[in-house]
Amino acid sequence: MVLIPGDTGSFDAHHPPRRELLDDCVHCGFCLPTCPTYAVDGEEMDSPRGRIYLIDLAQRGEIPLDRTLAGHIDSCLGCLACVPACPSGVQYDLLLAATRPQLERHVPRTRRERLVRRAIFAVFPYPARMRAAALLGVLYRRLGLRALAHRLGLVDRLPAELRAAEDLLPPVPVRSLFRRPPPIVPAVGERRLRVALLEGCAQRVLFGDVNAATARVLAAEGCEVVVPPGQRCCGALNLHAGLEDDAAARARRLIDTFETARADVVVVNVAGCGSSMKEYDRLLADDPAYAERAARFAASVRDVNELLAELEPRAPRHPVRAKVAYHDACHLANAQRIRRQPRDLLRAVPGIELTDIPDAEICCGSAGIYNLVQPRTAEELGRRKAANIEAAEPDVVATANAGCLLQVRRFLSADLPLVHPIEILDASIRGVPLERARR
Amino acid sequence: MSWSAELTEALGRANVITDPARLRTYECDGLTGYRVQPAMVVLPRSAAEVAAAVRVCARHGVPFVARGAGTGLSGGALPVADGIVISLQKLRRVVEVDPVNLRAVVEPGVTNLDISKAAAPYGLYYAPDPSSQQVCTIGGNVAENSGGAHCLKYGFTVNHVLAAEVVLADGTVTTLGGDSAQLPGYDLLGAFIGSEGTLGIVTQVTVRLLAKPAAVRTMVADFATVAGAGDAVTGIIAAGIVPAAVEMLDNLAIQAVAASTESVYTPDTVAALVVELDGPPDDVAEQFDEVQEICREHGCTKIMVAADAEQRRLIWTGRKAAFAAVGRISPDYFVQDGVVPRGRLAEVLGRIAAMADDAGIRVANVFHAGDGNLHPLVLYSEADGEHDRAERLSTEIAELCVELGGSLSGEHGIGADKACSMPRMFGEDDLATMLRLRTAFDPDGLCNPGKVFPTPRLCGERPGKYRPHPLEEAGVIERL
Numbered sequence: 001m002v003l004i005p006g007d008t009g010s011f012d013a014h015h016p017p018r019r020e021l022l023d024d025c026v027h028c029g030f031c032l033p034t035c036p037t038y039a040v041d042g043e044e045m046d047s048p049r050g051r052i053y054l055i056d057l058a059q060r061g062e063i064p065l066d067r068t069l070a071g072h073i074d075s076c077l078g079c080l081a082c083v084p085a086c087p088s089g090v091q092y093d094l095l096l097a098a099t100r101p102q103l104e105r106h107v108p109r110t111r112r113e114r115l116v117r118r119a120i121f122a123v124f125p126y127p128a129r130m131r132a133a134a135l136l137g138v139l140y141r142r143l144g145l146r147a148l149a150h151r152l153g154l155v156d157r158l159p160a161e162l163r164a165a166e167d168l169l170p171p172v173p174v175r176s177l178f179r180r181p182p183p184i185v186p187a188v189g190e191r192r193l194r195v196a197l198l199e200g201c202a203q204r205v206l207f208g209d210v211n212a213a214t215a216r217v218l219a220a221e222g223c224e225v226v227v228p229p230g231q232r233c234c235g236a237l238n239l240h241a242g243l244e245d246d247a248a249a250r251a252r253r254l255i256d257t258f259e260t261a262r263a264d265v266v267v268v269n270v271a272g273c274g275s276s277m278k279e280y281d282r283l284l285a286d287d288p289a290y291a292e293r294a295a296r297f298a299a300s301v302r303d304v305n306e307l308l309a310e311l312e313p314r315a316p317r318h319p320v321r322a323k324v325a326y327h328d329a330c331h332l333a334n335a336q337r338i339r340r341q342p343r344d345l346l347r348a349v350p351g352i353e354l355t356d357i358p359d360a361e362i363c364c365g366s367a368g369i370y371n372l373v374q375p376r377t378a379e380e381l382g383r384r385k386a387a388n389i390e391a392a393e394p395d396v397v398a399t400a401n402a403g404c405l406l407q408v409r410r411f412l413s414a415d416l417p418l419v420h421p422i423e424i425l426d427a428s429i430r431g432v433p434l435e436r437a438r439r
Numbered sequence: 440m441s442w443s444a445e446l447t448e449a450l451g452r453a454n455v456i457t458d459p460a461r462l463r464t465y466e467c468d469g470l471t472g473y474r475v476q477p478a479m480v481v482l483p484r485s486a487a488e489v490a491a492a493v494r495v496c497a498r499h500g501v502p503f504v505a506r507g508a509g510t511g512l513s514g515g516a517l518p519v520a521d522g523i524v525i526s527l528q529k530l531r532r533v534v535e536v537d538p539v540n541l542r543a544v545v546e547p548g549v550t551n552l553d554i555s556k557a558a559a560p561y562g563l564y565y566a567p568d569p570s571s572q573q574v575c576t577i578g579g580n581v582a583e584n585s586g587g588a589h590c591l592k593y594g595f596t597v598n599h600v601l602a603a604e605v606v607l608a609d610g611t612v613t614t615l616g617g618d619s620a621q622l623p624g625y626d627l628l629g630a631f632i633g634s635e636g637t638l639g640i641v642t643q644v645t646v647r648l649l650a651k652p653a654a655v656r657t658m659v660a661d662f663a664t665v666a667g668a669g670d671a672v673t674g675i676i677a678a679g680i681v682p683a684a685v686e687m688l689d690n691l692a693i694q695a696v697a698a699s700t701e702s703v704y705t706p707d708t709v710a711a712l713v714v715e716l717d718g719p720p721d722d723v724a725e726q727f728d729e730v731q732e733i734c735r736e737h738g739c740t741k742i743m744v745a746a747d748a749e750q751r752r753l754i755w756t757g758r759k760a761a762f763a764a765v766g767r768i769s770p771d772y773f774v775q776d777g778v779v780p781r782g783r784l785a786e787v788l789g790r791i792a793a794m795a796d797d798a799g800i801r802v803a804n805v806f807h808a809g810d811g812n813l814h815p816l817v818l819y820s821e822a823d824g825e826h827d828r829a830e831r832l833s834t835e836i837a838e839l840c841v842e843l844g845g846s847l848s849g850e851h852g853i854g855a856d857k858a859c860s861m862p863r864m865f866g867e868d869d870l871a872t873m874l875r876l877r878t879a880f881d882p883d884g885l886c887n888p889g890k891v892f893p894t895p896r897l898c899g900e901r902p903g904k905y906r907p908h909p910l911e912e913a914g915v916i917e918r919l
Contacts, residue, residue, distance in 0.1 A: 023770055027471045028763040029510040029574045033550060042528030042548065043456075043482065044509065050464040063460040072461075087699050088766030 009061035012105065017098040022056045024090045025049065031082035031092075036363040037075050040380050045072045048082035048092055055099050070107040073099055075377065077370050078240050079330035079363035084337070093335065097282075100242025113373070116161045117241070120369050125233030125250070130205045134177055137169040160375040168371065168406050172206055179208035181215040185225040192222035192311065196263035198277070200270045201233045203402045210402075213426035214269045214304055220315035220429045221308060228261040236276035239283065240368040251280045252290055255297045266297065269304045269422060271332035271401035272368060277301045278336065303332060304422055305400055309341035318431035319351035320424055325394035326354060327385070327408065329401030330363050342400055342421045349428045358388045366407035378407070386411035396434065398424060442499035446481055446523070449491040454529070456480040465524050468509040468516040469571075472773070472830070473855050477504070477518035484529045486604060486612060486642035492525055493640065494610030502885045505640045507548060507576035512762075512774045513854025515583060515635050519888055525640060527578050533557045534643065540618070541648045542601060547578025547641050551585075554646060563648040566593040569850070570759040581641050584633030586850035588684040588758065589715075591809035593649070595850070597632045604643035605631060608881035612642070630876060635852050636887035638880040652717035655683070656727045657745040657754055660734040661708035665689060665792075665804075668710040669785035671737035672808045675714070676781060678733060680726050685809030686713040686758055689788075691768070692805040692816070696757040699764035703753045705741060712808065713758055761805040762816065769801070769818035771826070773833040776851035777840030781811040787843055791815055791836055798832045800825065812849030813840065838863050853891045861893050 008016040031048035032038050038047040045054060051072055057063045073096070080093050109117070123129045140146050146166075149155050155163060181197065195218060199211055215225045235250030254277070258266055268274035276283075278301050284294035302310075324346055332338045346352050365371055365381030385408055389397055397412070398421040399405060409418050419434070427434040440448070447455045456462060457479055466474040478501075483489045496503045502522030509516055518524050530546035533553065537543065538561035543554055551572040554565040568587035569575055575585070580596045581603060593599075602616035616628035631638050662668040672685050688696070688711050693704045704711055714730050716723045731742055745751040757764075765772050779787045788804065795802040795817075803816040815836050819829035837847050837857060841864045847857050861870060874892060878884070 024766060026763055026766040026772075027467065027509075028469055028766075029508050029571065030760070030763055032508055032574050033552075038528075042526070042531065044464040044526070044528075045456075045461045049509075053464045054460060057460065057463060063463070068458055068460050087760035087763035089699065 008059065010058040010063065010065045011102050014102075015098055016102060017055050017059055017095045019059060021091055021095055022052065022059055024088050025052045025056075026088050027053075028087065030087055031085050034081035034085040034361050036077055036079060036081070036365065036381050037377060039362055039384075040377055046075050051076060052090065052092065052095060055095055065103060065106045067107060070103045073103055075374060077330070077363050077365070077367035079367055080334035081330060081361045081363065083334055085361075097239075097279075101244040104242040104244075112159075116373060117369075120372055121238065121243075121246075124237055124369070125201050125235075127199075127201050127204055130202055131177055134169065134172065134205050135174070138172065138174055138177070141171065161372050164372050164375040164378065167410050170206060170406060170409055176208050177205055179212060180204060181212050181225070181227055183227050183229060185215045185219045187222045187224045188220050189222055189314065191224050193264045194224045194226065194262070195265045195267045195307070196258050196261040197225055197227050198234065198266065198268045198270070198273055199227060199231060200268075200273055200402065203270050203273070207402055207405065207420070210269060210420040210423060213420070213423045214267070217308070217315075217422055217425045217429060218267065218304070221311050222314055223267075223311075225267075226261050226263060228257050231257045234273045234277050236272045237368050239276045239279070240272070244283070247276070248283050248287070251277075251283055251294065252287075255280065255290065255293055258297065259293070264300070265307060266301045267304050267307055268301060269400065269420060271303065271329035271336065272403055274301060274303045275331040275335035303336060303338055303341075303400070305332070305342040305345060306336070306338050308345055308425070313348065315429045317349050317425075317428045320349050320428045320434055321351040322395040322424075322434065323353045323355055323393070324396045324398050324424065325357050325389055325392045326421070327357060327364065327389065327397060327399035327404060328360055329399055329404045330367065332400050342398075345425060346398065346421055349424060352424070355392045355394055357385075357392050359384070360388075364404050364407050366401070366403035368403060371403075371407055379411075382407050382411040386413065389416075396424070442495055442501050443479055445495045445499075446479065446492055449495060450481050450483055450488055454482045454484065454488075456482070465506065465509075465518060465526070468506070468511045468514060470512050470514040470517075470854070470856055473514045473517050475518045475520050477524045478521055479523045480526055481523055482526045482529050486530070486606070489525060489527070489530075489640055489642050490606045490610050490612050492523070493606050493608070496523065496885055497609045497883070500883060500885065502888050504887050505578070505582070505636050507579035507582075508550070508571075508574050510571045510575045511579060511583065511852065511854065512776065513583075513848070513852040513856040515852050515854035515887070515890055516579075517855045517889070522885075522888075527576065527640070527642075530578075530642065536561065536563075536648075538563060538648075541650075542618075542645055543648055544643060544645050545577055546643055547581070548576050551575055551577060551580055558648045561648075562651050564651055565599065565646055566649050567596050567599055570762065572759075577644050577646065578641050581632050581644060582634065582636045583850065583852040586807070586810075586812065588686055588755075588807060590850075591685060591807065592681050592683045592717075597629060599647045600628065600632055600644060601647055602645040603628060603631060603641045605639045605641050607639045608883065608886050616645070618645070633852075634877075635854060635891050637877050637891055639886060652683075654720040654723040655715065655717045655751070656723055657713065657715040657751045658727070658731070659704060659743045659754060660712045660714065660731070660739045661705050661741040662710045662712065662734075663708075663738055663740050665710045665788045666785035667738040668712050669788060669808070671712060671734050671739065672784060673782055674733045674737060675730055676809065678729060680716075680730060682714050682730070682809060683717040684713065684715040685807070687711070687804065687806055687808040688713070688758065688761065689804040691801060691803035691818075692761050692765070695764040695768045695803065696761055698767035699760055700756055701753060702757050703743065703750060704757060705743075708740065713754055758805070762814070765803055765816050765818065768803075769820070771819050771821045771829075773817040773819075773829060774851070775813070775815045775817060775833050775836050776848050777813050777815075777837045777845060778849040779811045779813065779840050779843045779845035781809075783843050783845075784808060784811060787813065787839065790839060794832060794835060794839070798828055800829050800832050802832070802836075807849070810849070811845065834860060855890055858889070858891060858893050861891070
């Protein structure tokens, strides 16, 4: 137990959760039905209102920063569905972002938690290591080891975190693990913009096809697409886990890399990456060498859906006949408030029938590293999301985030194609069937 | 074995909360001015577990407070320091939707709106619609006899519950009411609904479902004076029209809504009425014109008719989020809940404004004008030391409603908040009679003690078994 005296209560003086943000909460409970952990367990301290209450008590110094508090903040997916639901305008996103680093600093993690986190942060942000892990995964499946391990019940004996990782890996063909867009893709017709594309880490390894489709669609819409070489992880996973210093270091490096591209816009096709890159201004506000550059960079970041919705469509769309269920990625819908744009883009494709998913505001349980560190809740949420998607009876499911694609695929029982919306646009613009565009 | 050990054994360690920090998240409901940390919170997963928990409490004389989503505005779910909170948030199953007999059977933790969602595939819905309907639970609705904007036409919770399975104070499980709306004998279900958790805990509810109306039309009418809007409401009802809802917002409330959501309200109007009509399309069309005419007669300055479902949704989202939206224009506030005879709306609003001026405190008004159910929002700043002044004003407003021939509470309940005002509305005999009903169900006063009744009969004493009145002992009066 660590108790730090002072008017920041139990928090230390480095950017503690601010009193005036806490005072915005009037305890009305309108956030409760949007909260995934509350939907699963129905316990007040694992709801936004309860978490705010606990942060408030800590800010008053009435409870310590300890494992109890950390447990309830750890259990939060950071999906931020409570933010648009709040009539009083509580900025829970800021409260959460201020609380997590404090807990990382003051509450020691268990050995097991440290091991799991170290493993995750040693692999995911590094494409080469990620690719090696994915290759091992592919071999594990191809050689029948997976079936064997399941048959022998070995998998059931793994710790829950490893079991989740074992199950998350999608069945990707080996060649797509190495597929990357060319370093520069010229605009088709007159150039409207020069955009720099973020490749992502897990994204470029597991969803290289989505990156390729993104570059093609942007080019077809008159964007010259550059893929800045040597780009590394954006730090989203670190940031959302409360590892602020690591996230800031990654942010500085990414800004350095992208500034050399001299693009008008930085375009991202992963909701989680995009939302953290839009936060770089806050993350680096205290760094005199970077504050201004970070603000400029953050202002230039666009999700690919957002950017395409801003551009008057130029490339003709060919029909894609499918009933599409669009799943809102939390970091797109709640963190970036982008809900309408991807739907509008899909609706503009002839032949697409867009359908809603029941209980759409409840997160699928992916949430960065959440499905690896909190596997029980994540599994329950994944199962619920899959059931809701299947209830909508779509032909195709579209969602604009790598994490959601992995998580939802794991629980969909039917053989339902799961795509990034950009892949549908790509198929439409090229006039090829969706299955073929993805090959 | 101690009661806490017995509860832990009965419910399992995972469903019992004893950690002080966790307990504190249960110390208040939607009324944060009253906070009491309970000794324990239990989260039963079935009616049988609720009964088991209550039996332990009954054996050991431990008071218990049932809690749904904790959205109540009268402190009805305020814990007792030496007692437990029984959360019903793990009982969230829709047991059955019966479209043939127009009813649904649900567990108490199901939200009000989720009942309508479950009924929607059959073209049915559950009519009472408290503003917190996407959050508040049917168990809490039964306890508070909750209303909502559409209760003007459709009635309150009590008109829509056919049966309730309840756990009584001794742990007995029984069912009140039945499949038929007409049952012989005393209406015990009627007594239970609105009893604010003082008679027992509801563990399953059978509700009536209604067919969705064929047509719905909604308008917002602006007025240059609050009195004009109040008179228009009287005019509409006097014309024999029964709107689905008539709601009023004054300028402060409209400002709050505009700060919170995409607002369709005119920012600078003094007052606005939301009028909604539903029913057969022809009737609705005819009466809709008539309502507009009446509004104009009473000095309406502008009428906005919802052109589509989206505009209608925006009108209602704004109205229903208004309480919490007030958090945007004031650091702290009390939500008051009183009723006046409809004909005195303009008068009471004028008096509230004068009282607010005298106290130097702002009061926003947003309320169910159709049935005279006021919700004055008393805005204050705790940090600036305005709490006591605001609380006094809020109480005075409720008591003014009684003085004008109305009621202390329309739909939020008496709870912990207004128990001390009860003698303003009821005589000692009334209260004694109510207490006898309560002690018939709960002789030891373990079910949600400290609510509804002024304690002591003035303030502090626990409700207990019936004791003869001094006048009764003296032979001046006799028990009937």
